[in-house]
Amino acid sequence: MGRDEKTSKHATIAMVAEKAGVSTTTVSRYLNEKYEYMSLKTRKKIKHVIEELNYRPSNIARGLKSKKTNLIGVVVADIENPFSSMMMKGVNDVCKTRHYHMLILNTDNSQKSENDGIRSLIDHNVDALLINPTGYTSPIYTKLKESRLPIVLIDRQIEHFLFDSVTSNNYDVTYQATNYLIQNNYSRIYFVTENIDSISTRSQRKKAVEDALRAKHLPQEHILLTIDRANTLAIKEQLIKLKRTNQNEKMALFAVNGQVLLLLLQLLYQLRWSIPAEIGIYGYDDWGWGELIRPGITVIQQDPYGMGTKAAELLIDRLEGKRTGRPELFELPANLLIRGSTE
Structure with a gap:
């Protein structure tokens, strides 16, 4: 029988103990990193035998015994x-x-x-x-x-x-970003998101946009634009309607996350709207392409x-x-x- 036939497929803790000249309890303690009262020489010997036999302990079996x-x-x-x-x-x-x-x-x-x-x-x-x-x-x-x-x-x-x-820090950084747009004379900012439901990050970001607008006495009612990412035609229609309604306003879109931001950029490109001349856009996240798309996309960069x-x-x-x-x-x-x- 060759050496390979005595490797991990057949090697057992008893074989390791026998070859190392120690008890199975000692090998078990070594495997669980319980080295108290175990000499360095013994540890090295067990390690050498485990490597020689290519022994791999069963995590399932160890878990059944240790409850871990x-x-x-x-x-x-x-x-x-x-x-x-x-x-x-x-x-x-x-x-x-x-x-x-x-x-x-x-x-x-x-x-x-x-x-x-x-x-x-x-x-x-x-x-x-x-x-x-x-x-x-x-x-x-x-x-x-x-x-x-x-x-x-x-x-x-x-x-x-x-x-x-x-x-x-969803609320704080979204408030900061929206306040920057307000200082840059944007008077209409729309919060673009999929269904908020009970998702905390989306609701916190929405509240931050609303609070920043309220603090500067700008309209915060009807800023929510809920979209279905699978229905791009409906989203285009929503965007066209917003543009018609706000012809005399400096308007921007806030994207709740990176997926929504990328979709909006694709649709604005298809509509041939110039950024930021016709519409501003900002949002989460920064996946590396924000600085590559002209004129560069303002983003909130998280650390996932x-x-x-x-x-x-x-x-x-x-x-x-x-x-x-x-x-x-x-x-x-x-x-x-x-x-x-x-x-």
Whole structure:
């Protein structure tokens, strides 16, 4: 029998113990990084045998014994959004560094999918949950709080403050951006979004735009332009109507997120409207192309990767008992990048 036949497919903890000349208990303690009363010589010997046999311990079996699986359940509201991809990379990088694995579930902004997904991840014995919530109020969050399972919310929040949350300073930076446009003599600003529903980031950004307009005694009624991204013809009709209504006003569009911003830019190009001569535009997010599109697009630049790393660190610290106490809200600062689209 060749060496390869004695590798990970057949190697067992008993084989490692026998070849290293120690007990299976000692090997188990080594695998779980419990090195108390274990000499450096023994540790090196076990490490050498594990590598020689190409032994890979079963995380499932270890989890059954220790009640710990080293699995982090991650619930994402909209994995199609590039913002979510960057956020998940941050989570994954921390998980790898701290020896955890991710189970990712996408809900497509559906409350039912969110509830079902959370239950499914719990059935898979995850050690903790990191949730990018749909925002809907659900009894499941109260039950999760009672279960004492470590949980951190990322980007969006829920109605009741039950868990550590990591997000951007949505209200402050949106207010700052809108105030800049007002100072630049924009008198009509429209908030363009998909259905707000209970999504906290969208409602916070809308309130910031309204408050900035109100502070300067500008119209804040009827500023909401709710769109269906799949129906571009209807959006074009909405934009044409706005332009007719505001012929004597300096008008701008605020895009609630990067997907809406990109869609609006595509439609304005198709309508052959000049930016900013005929219409101004600004919004979230900065995915690298904002400075490439003439005359440059004014954007609010968030840090999704940083949000992911921060949320993962908080979650694992809770899981490992390094973080206790009441939940906290962490708002990572976003940056306003002013470019030609709002001149």
